[in-house]
Structure formats: C-alpha cells, structure tokens
Amino acid sequence: xxxxxxxxxxxxxxxxxxxxxxxxxxxxxxxxxxxxxxxxxxxxxxxxxxxxxxxxxxxxxxxxxxxxxxxxxxxxxxxxxxxxxxxxxxxxxxxxxxxxxxxxxxxxxxxx
Amino acid sequence: xxxxxxxxxxxxxxxxxxxxxxxxxxxxxxxxxxxxxxxxxxxxxxxxxxxxxxxxxxxxxxxxxxxxxxxxxxxxxxxxxxxxxxxxxxxxxxxxxxxxxxxxxxxxxxx
Numbered sequence: 001x002x003x004x005x006x007x008x009x010x011x012x013x014x015x016x017x018x019x020x021x022x023x024x025x026x027x028x029x030x031x032x033x034x035x036x037x038x039x040x041x042x043x044x045x046x047x048x049x050x051x052x053x054x055x056x057x058x059x060x061x062x063x064x065x066x067x068x069x070x071x072x073x074x075x076x077x078x079x080x081x082x083x084x085x086x087x088x089x090x091x092x093x094x095x096x097x098x099x100x101x102x103x104x105x106x107x108x109x110x111x112x
Numbered sequence: 113x114x115x116x117x118x119x120x121x122x123x124x125x126x127x128x129x130x131x132x133x134x135x136x137x138x139x140x141x142x143x144x145x146x147x148x149x150x151x152x153x154x155x156x157x158x159x160x161x162x163x164x165x166x167x168x169x170x171x172x173x174x175x176x177x178x179x180x181x182x183x184x185x186x187x188x189x190x191x192x193x194x195x196x197x198x199x200x201x202x203x204x205x206x207x208x209x210x211x212x213x214x215x216x217x218x219x220x221x222x223x
Contacts, residue, residue, distance in 0.1 A: 008152050034211055043116075043202050043214030044155070089154060093209075097162070099145065099170065100212065104154040 008087065010107040019077040021106050023090030028071060030092040034100065035064060035075045038087045047075070047088075077108075085110045115139045116215035118203050124221045131190045133218050135203030144186035145204040145212060146170075146178060155202065161186055193222045 013019045025033070031052040036044035050057045050064045050073075057064050063076040073090050087107050091100040115138045125131055135144065143162050147155040157170030159178040167178060175197060177189045190197055198221050204212040 032209075036214075041216070043204075043216045046211045046213070049211055097209070099157050099160050101157075102147075102155040104152060 008105050008107045010109055012109045012111055013080045015080060015082060015110055015112050017080055019075075019080045019084070019108055021075045021077075021088050021108065023073040023075075023103050023106075025071050025073060025090070025092045025103070027092060027094055027101070028068075029094045031095060032093045033064070033066060033073050034091045034093075035062075035073075036089045036091065036102075037084075038089065038105070040086075044089060080108075080110050082110045082112055084108060116203060116205055116213055118201075118215040118218050120218060121216070122219045124223065125193055126223050127194055129193050129222075131193050131220070133188045133201055133203075133220070135186045135188070135215060137184050137203075137205045139205055139207070139213060140183075141205035141207045141213070142183065143206045143208065143212075144180065145206075146176075146186065146188045147202045147204065148172060149200040149202060149217070158188065158201075195222050198222045 034049040035047045037047050038044045048059045048062050048064050050066050055066050061078045065074045087105045089105045090103045093100050117136050119134045145160040146158040148158055149155050156172050158172055158176050159170050160168050161180045164180050179187050201218045203215045206212045
C-alpha cells in the first residue's frame with residue numbers, strides 16, 4: 001500500500017513467490033495509470049501502464065489490475081527474483097495534458 | 113535512462129547560494145519535467161514544459177524557476193537555496209502523453 005510520512009511500507013517476499021503491490025488512487029477522473037520501479041541510486045523506470053477502459057494488462061512476469069469501482073490498482077510480479085528488489089511507485093493521470101501524480105511508493109524486498 | 117542526462121549528479125552548497133541543475137535529452141521528446149523526491153514522500157512535480165515556449169508550475173514550484181533553452185534542455189534553478197530544499201531531484205521526458213523517462217537524479221544538499 002501507499003506510505004504515510006517518512007516510512008515506506010515494505011513487502012518482503014521469498015524468491016520464487018509471487019508479489020502483489022497495491023495502490024489506492026484518489027481521483028475518480030484518472031484515466032491512465034503507470035507503475036514505475038526505482039532501484040537504489042537510479043531514476044524511476046517504467047514497468048507497465050493501463051488505461052481506464054481496461055481492467056487487466058499483462059507484461060513479462062508482471063500484471064497490472066485496475067478496479068475503478070474502489071479506485072484500486074495492483075501490480076503482480078510472478079516468480080519474484082532478487083533483481084526485483086526496489087521501490088515501486090504507482091502514478092495516475094486525469095487526462096492527456098495533465099501531469100502524472102505519483103504515489104509514495106512501496107519497497108519490495110526479495111529474500112533469497 | 114542514459115538518454116536523459118542530469119548534471120551535476122551530486123552537489124553540496126550553502127544556504128543563500130544560487131544553484132542550477134541541468135537536464136539534457138537525446139530522445140527527441142517534446143515534454144520535460146522536474147521532480148523532487150524526499151524520503152517516503154514519492155515524487156512531487158516542480159515544473160513542466162510541453163515545448164520550448166511552454167512552462168507550467170507544478171505542485172511545489174515556490175523557490176524554484178526553470179528555463180527551457182531548447183527542446184533538448186531544461187534547467188532548474190534555486191535562486192536562493194535553503195536547507196529544506198535538500199532532496200533528490202529528477203528530470204524526466206516524454207513524447208506527448210506517453211510514459212515519462214527519468215534521468216538518474218541529482219542529489220542536492222544545502223547546508
């Protein structure tokens with residue numbers, strides 16, 4: 001889930017298990033959502049996106065689910081690997097020319 | 113993303129100094145952005161530009177200014193730095209409303 005204050009929520013997962021990272025968004029007018037991965041010392045890196053006319057989208061080992069009814073977004077990572085350890089951010093956008101609004105992030109820690 | 117280059121990567125300076133952070137891109141993107149990241153607070157938008165003649169304030173523009181010198185260059189200035197501007201700063205680019213691509217950040221410390 002999203003953090004409040006200075007402490008990021010942390011998800012610890014055993015290597016090989018599936019990970020689910022959740023995000024609650026606030027703007028019911030948001031129609032585009034993105035997940036980013038940020039490794040230590042680097043900028044955020046695009047993982048996957050989804051538009052509001054879809055409720056599921058799959059990439060390589062990742063799936064994003066969108067539930068507009070409860071304004072909830074999740075990122076599922078299959079067969080989590082040590083290289084997946086990072087901070088994950090969701091971001092939303094209301095319409096084409098408004099900037100992205102980022103959530104506060106969740107730290108994923110993979111236990112070997 | 114090596115196509116988005118931020119300079120310097122690290123900077124330590126004193127309160128009251130003027131500081132400029134630079135961003136250049138080789139992606140040919142029209143849109144550029146400056147974000148600030150503080151521990152546990154995610155990314156907050158400072159300014160953004162949709163083309164060379166367009167500058168827009170973001171969520172936290174007070175104390176900052178920007179210049180879009182060319183399509184490929186977008187600089188962020190702190191006119192008179194203060195300690196609470198100590199943070200990690202990221203530049204990002206996008207082609208129209210496509211996903212943003214980020215540089216690797218500038219770590220700025222103001223004493």
